[in-house]
Amino acid sequence: MAHLLIVDDDDAFRETLAETLQGLGHGTVAVASGAEAVQTASRERFDAVFLDHRMPGMDGLQTLAAMQARLARLPPVIVLTAFSSAGNTIEAMRLGAFDHLAKPISREAVREVLARALQQHTAASPSLSASSVAPDDDSDELIGPSHAMREVHKRIGLAAANAMPVLVLGETGTGKEMVAHALHRHSARAERPFVAVNCSAIPKELLESELFGHVRGAFTGATSERAGCFRAADGGVLLLDEIGDMALDVQAKILRALQEGEVTPLGSHRTVKVDVRVVAATHRDLAVAVREGRFREDLLYRLDVLSIRVPPLRERLADIIPLAEHFLRRAAGSEAPKALSAEAAQRLLSHPWPGNVRELRNVMARCHAVVRHRVIGEADLAIALGAAPARATPATLPADWLEGELPAAVERLERLMIAHALAQTQGNRAETARRLGIHRQLLYRKLTQYGLE
Numbered sequence: 001m002a003h004l005l006i007v008d009d010d011d012a013f014r015e016t017l018a019e020t021l022q023g024l025g026h027g028t029v030a031v032a033s034g035a036e037a038v039q040t041a042s043r044e045r046f047d048a049v050f051l052d053h054r055m056p057g058m059d060g061l062q063t064l065a066a067m068q069a070r071l072a073r074l075p076p077v078i079v080l081t082a083f084s085s086a087g088n089t090i091e092a093m094r095l096g097a098f099d100h101l102a103k104p105i106s107r108e109a110v111r112e113v114l115a116r117a118l119q120q121h122t123a124a125s126p127s128l129s130a131s132s133v134a135p136d137d138d139s140d141e142l143i144g145p146s147h148a149m150r151e152v153h154k155r156i157g158l159a160a161a162n163a164m165p166v167l168v169l170g171e172t173g174t175g176k177e178m179v180a181h182a183l184h185r186h187s188a189r190a191e192r193p194f195v196a197v198n199c200s201a202i203p204k205e206l207l208e209s210e211l212f213g214h215v216r217g218a219f220t221g222a223t224s225e226r227a228g229c230f231r232a233a234d235g236g237v238l239l240l241d242e243i244g245d246m247a248l249d250v251q252a253k254i255l256r257a258l259q260e261g262e263v264t265p266l267g268s269h270r271t272v273k274v275d276v277r278v279v280a281a282t283h284r285d286l287a288v289a290v291r292e293g294r295f296r297e298d299l300l301y302r303l304d305v306l307s308i309r310v311p312p313l314r315e316r317l318a319d320i321i322p323l324a325e326h327f328l329r330r331a332a333g334s335e336a337p338k339a340l341s342a343e344a345a346q347r348l349l350s351h352p353w354p355g356n357v358r359e360l361r362n363v364m365a366r367c368h369a370v371v372r373h374r375v376i377g378e379a380d381l382a383i384a385l386g387a388a389p390a391r392a393t394p395a396t397l398p399a400d401w402l403e404g405e406l407p408a409a410v411e412r413l414e415r416l417m418i419a420h421a422l423a424q425t426q427g428n429r430a431e432t433a434r435r436l437g438i439h440r441q442l443l444y445r446k447l448t449q450y451g452l453e
Contacts, residue, residue, distance in 0.1 A: 002047040005046040017050060035063075049067075049075055050078050051079050054083060077096065077098055080105060094161045143326055144319030166278075167304045169282065176283075179310060195229050197239065199242045199245055208266060209226060211253075212263045213266070231263065234275055238279070286300050317424075338374055418443070
């Protein structure tokens with residue numbers, strides 16, 4: 001039997017969670033505030049903590065940071081929130097949370113996460129002060145409630161807590177550079193430079209000078225000294241975007257810079273020490289590139305200490321509408337943003353999005369610019385996508401979609417999203433739930449409710 005601490009200002013949720021944990025055979029202590037949690041955890045030893053994120057006074061992240069600073073050994077802390085965002089997930093994981101889950105949470109999910117938490121090694125975690133907690137910032141494009149994106153947020157939080165190299169993988173347009181920005185913003189290097197280099201956009205003969213710099217007279221046209229990106233990013237983060245397109249001889253020098261922490265400018269025999277965290281990103285399969293002799297195996301091992309895979313948009317159905325609305329709000333600025341009709345929302349969900357989030361952002365910007373009415377229709381969206389409006393088929397929404405009250409419209413959209421996800425996963429319910437960003441138990445209830453078993 002484990003001794004567990006529950007911290008939540010919601011009386012009903014706190015009592016329900018306590019009953020669930022007691023039903024699983026554990027002992028619980030429940031408190032209603034962060035300050036009370038820190039005091040209680042200082043007096044008693046707990047095997048795990050369930051911590052609410054949004055609380056009056058000291059919130060969950062401030063409580064977690066205070067416990068880190070106060071306790072000699074931080075037990076596994078499971079942060080719970082009804083208002084999940086990229087920022088609070090990343091910060092929770094960076095501060096040492098064991099996991100970050102969205103409410104409501106099922107009994108099975110509680111049992112599963114607690115079983116994992118109790119197996120965690122009891123090594124002490126590094127201390128962080130409450131002042132290191134950064135405010136939520138979802139100005140990037142990592143927003144989205146899907147399970148796949150929440151896993152990305154967690155990986156960013158874990159990676160932000162140290163200075164090791166990170167390899168970001170994903171198709172073009174998925175937001176790999178946004179991941180690098182988030183890593184920088186949530187790390188201890190946030191006040192230092194962030195420098196990005198697109199390795200595929202710079203000619204091979206210029207890339208070495210761009211990265212490592214050169215001295216005057218190093219080559220024809222080198223009339224002055226250049227510091228290079230490694231030195232420009234000293235103390236901060238250097239993003240090597242599309243590193244899979246880098247020439248082998250430059251790869252060798254990148255490897256040396258990572259191993260030795262120093263660079264040699266072109267035309268010089270003097271090395272310069274640098275303190276740079278390298279984040280490498282690519283849409284290519286580097287393991288295949290290694291087998292084909294196009295990428296150094298030793299460099300891959302050096303870069304792939306921590307890896308983050310950004311899933312394509314077609315695997316994140318639950319994120320498409322929130323992202324589209326986010327881009328419409330951003331395009332509108334201080335104006336009232338345009339809205340999506342149900343038909344347009346259905347068209348967004350059925351589009352394959354080969355350009356991923358970048359394509360969606362551009363389509364929404366196009367809609368904002370050219371659509372003169374307040375509600376974007378399916379025909380408007382088809383034009384923005386560069387295609388003719390779709391004919392009505394069994395997969396499209398019925399003509400009376402907008403008739404009736406909001407709950408009925410929500411049910412129609414839920415049914416459509418679930419049916420579409422089931423078709424994409426060929427009936428795999430676990431994968432369907434993952435893509436929709438919901439628990440399997442909720443999916444099973446919805447399948448029964450909508451007759452989709």
